[in-house]
Amino acid sequence: MHATVKRNISITGNGSSNGGSFHNVRVVGEAHIFGPLESDSFRSMGNFDVSGSLKAVHYRQVGEAAVRGDLMGSEISILGQLHITGSIRGRSVKLRGQLDVQGGExxxxxxxxxxxxxxxxxxxxxxxxxxxxxxxxxxxxxxxxxxxxxxxxxxxxxxxxxxxxxxxxxxxxxxxxxxxxxxxxxxxxxxxxxxxxxxxxxxxxxxxxxxxxxxxxxxxxxxx
Structure with a gap:
């Protein structure tokens, strides 16, 4: 059997995508993700909103973001403002800005x-x-x-x-x-x-x- 190859997502400017499981996710501009998202690498420069939980091995954010669920990852880097309605869990959490964890731990x-x-x-x-x-x-x-x-x-x-x-x-x-x-x-x-x-x-x-x-x-x- 062949292993499933994960797709990449790249959003530049103003765009949107459904959730799912991906390899690399890159946002430059404004983006809305509809549904839970899982990726090996998530990088954003601008503004984004995820309608669900977000799980990424490597998460890096520059700008403003909202995650309407939990944020989970190994290395989490936040430069800017992040609002989470659930909890945040990671091996390393690095914050340079503002963080609001509304729902839990x-x-x-x-x-x-x-x-x-x-x-x-x-x-x-x-x-x-x-x-x-x-x-x-x-x-x-x-x-x-x-x-x-x-x-x-x-x-x-x-x-x-x-x-x-x-x-x-x-x-x-x-x-x-x-x-x-x-x-x-x-x-x-x-x-x-x-x-x-x-x-x-x-x-x-x-x-x-x-x-x-x-x-x-x-x-x-x-x-x-």
Whole structure:
């Protein structure tokens, strides 16, 4: 039997396509995909909308996008703005812009963000590295190593003007190693925890070490 050869899609200008399983998908301009889409490589420069979930081994977006379902992939790179009605799952998620995960979780081995995001559920990654270039919100954040810093470079700050403070807010942050700046959280848990400048934390629970830097506010702390 002969293996099925996957087709390629290339949309330039303004166009549309039905969903399905493809090898390479390339969008330059504006595109609407009707139905779920699966591909080995998905690259977009411009604006696109997928009426369903999107699964791609390599996903790279430059511009604006909406996925009306889940986004799944191995390497996910976002430069611009992405709105997802479901969840996002990938080995590596790299954000340079704005991300809205409306329907659920963001799960990855590594989450690297330089921008702003709103994750309505759980952000979970083995390594979480956040530079707040805009307002960042998640219901809960968990991982092995969690680092949150305010960016010293204003390259994308104009994207977020008028949208709120360049800080992170969460109900719960939990990891083995936790370093936070400009963060507001109800509870922070970890083995080695550092609460840095601009933080307001309700309760810190730690097992090994707690450090406080600058004008950090910790209302209650407990060693477990």
């Amino acid at each position: 963001c799960e990855a081995l590594r989450f690297d963000a330089r921008g702003g995001f709103h994750i309505h559920g759980l952000l979970h990654a083995g390594e979480v590295d956040i530079r707040t270039w805009g307002p960042c919100r998640a219901k809960e954040i968990s991982g092995g190593r969690i680092v949150v810093r305010q960016s010293k470079w204003g390259g994308l700050k104009q994207l977020f003007s008028g949208q709120g403070a360049m800080s992170l807010s969460a109900e719960l942050i939990e990891g083995d190693y936790v370093y936070l700046e400009n963060t507001t959280a109800d509870i922070v848990r970890g083995a080695n925890v550092t609460i840095g400048p601009g933080c307001r934390i309700g309760l810190v629970e730690y097992t090994k070490q707690l450090r406080r830097i600058g004008n950090a506010h910790i209302y209650e702390e407990a060693r477990r």
